[in-house]
Amino acid sequence: MNSNHDPVIKTENLTKVYDTGFRGEQVSALKNLNLEVYPSEIFGYLGPNGSGKTTTIKLLLGLIFPTSGSIQIMGTTDIYSAYVKKNIGYLPEGSYYPDFLRGEEILRFYGQLYGLTGKELYKRIDEVLELVNMTHARRRMLKGYSKGMRQRIGLAQALISNPQILILDEPTTGLDPIARKDIRDILSRLRDEGKTLLISSHELLEVEMISNRVGILYEGILRVSGTLEELLTSKDRIVEFANAKNGVVQEIKDKGGEVVDQVNDKVYLKVRNDEELYNAIELGKSVGLQLIKITPRRETLEELFVNVIDLAKKERSS
Ligand code: ADP
Numbered sequence: 001m002n003s004n005h006d007p008v009i010k011t012e013n014l015t016k017v018y019d020t021g022f023r024g025e026q027v028s029a030l031k032n033l034n035l036e037v038y039p040s041e042i043f044g045y046l047g048p049n050g051s052g053k054t055t056t057i058k059l060l061l062g063l064i065f066p067t068s069g070s071i072q073i074m075g076t077t078d079i080y081s082a083y084v085k086k087n088i089g090y091l092p093e094g095s096y097y098p099d100f101l102r103g104e105e106i107l108r109f110y111g112q113l114y115g116l117t118g119k120e121l122y123k124r125i126d127e128v129l130e131l132v133n134m135t136h137a138r139r140r141m142l143k144g145y146s147k148g149m150r151q152r153i154g155l156a157q158a159l160i161s162n163p164q165i166l167i168l169d170e171p172t173t174g175l176d177p178i179a180r181k182d183i184r185d186i187l188s189r190l191r192d193e194g195k196t197l198l199i200s201s202h203e204l205l206e207v208e209m210i211s212n213r214v215g216i217l218y219e220g221i222l223r224v225s226g227t228l229e230e231l232l233t234s235k236d237r238i239v240e241f242a243n244a245k246n247g248v249v250q251e252i253k254d255k256g257g258e259v260v261d262q263v264n265d266k267v268y269l270k271v272r273n274d275e276e277l278y279n280a281i282e283l284g285k286s287v288g289l290q291l292i293k294i295t296p297r298r299e300t301l302e303e304l305f306v307n308v309i310d311l312a313k314k315e316r317s318s
Contacts, residue, residue, distance in 0.1 A: 005038070006039075006075060007037055007038055008037055008038065008073065008074055008165055008196045009035065009036070009060065009071075009072070009196070009198065010036050010072040010073075011033050011035045011059075011060075011070065011071050011072075012034055012069055012070045012072075013032045013033070013034065013070070014030060014032070014033040014034075014035070014056075014059060014066055014069035015028075015030055015031055015032055015033070015066060015069045016028075016029045016030040016052075016064070016066055016067050016220075017067045029052045029220050030052045030055050030220045031220040031221050032069065032221075033052075033056065033069070033220075033221075033222055034222065035056070035215060035225070036225075037196060037198055037213075038196070038213075039164075039194070039196055040191055040192075040194050040196060041191065041196060041197070041212040042187060042188070042191050042199060042211045042212055042213075043196075043197065043199070043211065043213050043214065044199055044207035044208075044210075044211035044213070044214035044215070045199065045200045045201070045214075045215055045217065046207060046214055046215065046217065046305060047216060047217035047218055048202075048218065048309065051217045051218050051219060051220065052217050052219075052220040053169075053200040054200070056217070057090075057167055057169065057198075057200060060073070060079070060088070060167065060198075061088065061090060061167065062079050062080045062084075062085075073087075073088070074087060074164060074165075086114060086161045086163065087161075087164045087165055088163050088164075088166075088167060089157075089158035089159050089163040089165065089166045089167070090158055090166075090168075090169075091151075091154050091155055091157070091158040091166070091167070091168045091169065092169050093170040093173065094170075094173070095154040097142055097150070097154075098142070099141065099142050099143035100141055100142070100143065101141065101142055102138070102139055102140060102141050102142070103129070103134055103137055103138045103139070103140060103145070103149075103153045103156075104125055104129070104139060106153060106157055107128060107129070107156055107157060107160055108121065108125060110157045110160045111125060111161075114160060114161040116160070116161075124160060124162065125138075128157075128160055129156060131156065131159060131186065131189075131190070132152040132153070132155050132159075132186055133186070134149065134153060134156060137149060147175055147176075147179060148176070148179025148180075151171065151172075151175060151179070151183060152183070152186070155168075155183070159190075163195075164194075164195065164196060165195070165196045165197075165198070166197045166198070167197075167198045167200075168187075168198070170200065170202065171187070171199060171201070172184070172201070172206050173201075173202070173203065180206065184206065184210050187210055188210055191210075191212075199211070204300075204301045204302045204305055205302070207301060208300065208301040208302075212228070213225065213226060213227050213228070214226070214228065214231065214301065216304070216305060216309075218308065218309055218312045219312065219316075221312070223308045223309075223311075223312055224304075224308055228301070231301075232298050232299045232300070232301065232304060233298070233299070234296075234297055234298055235272060235273060236270055236271065236272055236296070236297040236299070237270075237277060237294050237295060237296050238260065238268050238270055238271075238294070238295050238296075238297050239269045239270075239271060239277065239284070239291070239294050240266060240268055240291075240292040240293050240295070241266065241268075241269070241284045241290060241291055241292060242289070242290045242292050243265055243289050243290040244262070244265050244266065244267045245265075248287050248288070248289065249262055249267055251287050252267065252269070252283060255286075255287075256279075256283075257269050257280060257283050258270045267289065269283075269284075
């Protein structure tokens with residue numbers, strides 16, 4: 001039996017080598033992946049193009065077979081069973097449906113694929129339309145939908161079998177800010193209702209806004225994974241000064257201060273340790289600034305991402 005702390009998705013040393021079919025060459029797309037995704041969380045699966053995200057998703061969906069290693073989903077290694085299939089909803093990137101179909105027709109079609117019929121089918125269609133705020137447009141044809149509406153119907157389709165797990169490939173790419181916010185809200189709500197979400201994405205800001213945990217993949221290797229709290233700690237602090245007069249900012253920079261922002265008469269300096277903090281305060285005093293406050297600064301996911309990839313590149317070339 002699965003307890004609340006057991007991972008819903010767990011891979012052990014999962015490895016995939018593709019035969020390219022060209023001069024016997026092989027591509028190592030995934031190397032010894034140990035991934036754990038827990039119940040009721042949003043896991044942001046990140047990595048530049050070609051890092052192995054799609055390969056991982058295909059393996060989890062049972063569309064391709066591992067070269068070595070294992071996958072457990074909801075406690076079973078029989079990931080090809082009807083039970084597991086019913087419990088994984090998948091939304092591919094830029095999913096496409098014919099324009100002449102109505103929203104509810106798409107859902108009826110996919111519901112039937114899962115064996116839903118009659119009242120049960122209609123009830124579930126009503127529920128998923130409600131979940132993605134599309135009840136009002138259910139009878140309209142897709143050609144009249146905005147991109148955001150299409151994506152929401154895609155999400156409804158992924159939810160039709162009431163799966164425990166949702167795997168979403170770039171769910172907000174190409175959407176305007178309002179539509180992105182709609183999708184983010186829906187995904188957070190699904191998580192709060194107990195679903196487990198694996199989101200593969202390039203949109204670091206989006207992922208940072210909604211994920212509980214993230215993993216960064218590069219060249220087939222999972223470089224880091226953990227909660228945002230664990231990963232985005234930083235010893236950096238921001239020192240805020242007031243009373244900055246003309247020319248002072250340049251003077252600070254000339255004397256080695258790291259100015260990160262400037263608003264009206266306020267200047268913000270970044271420091272990395274106690275010694276730099278002491279120096280910044282002294283520097284501020286020496287140019288006539290007034291110290292306002294010192295605040296810890298959390299690293300952004302984008303900074304972490306860039307640092308992790310840079311480090312991986314350096315390790316490879318050394
Ligand atoms: P991502 O989704 O992160 O962009 P992929 O999983 O698509 O990464 O690709 C990982 C690596 O595997 C890349 O080098 C890609 O070229 C290679 N690859 C993916 N699919 C195949 C395939 N069917 N045959 C050969 N190589 C592949």
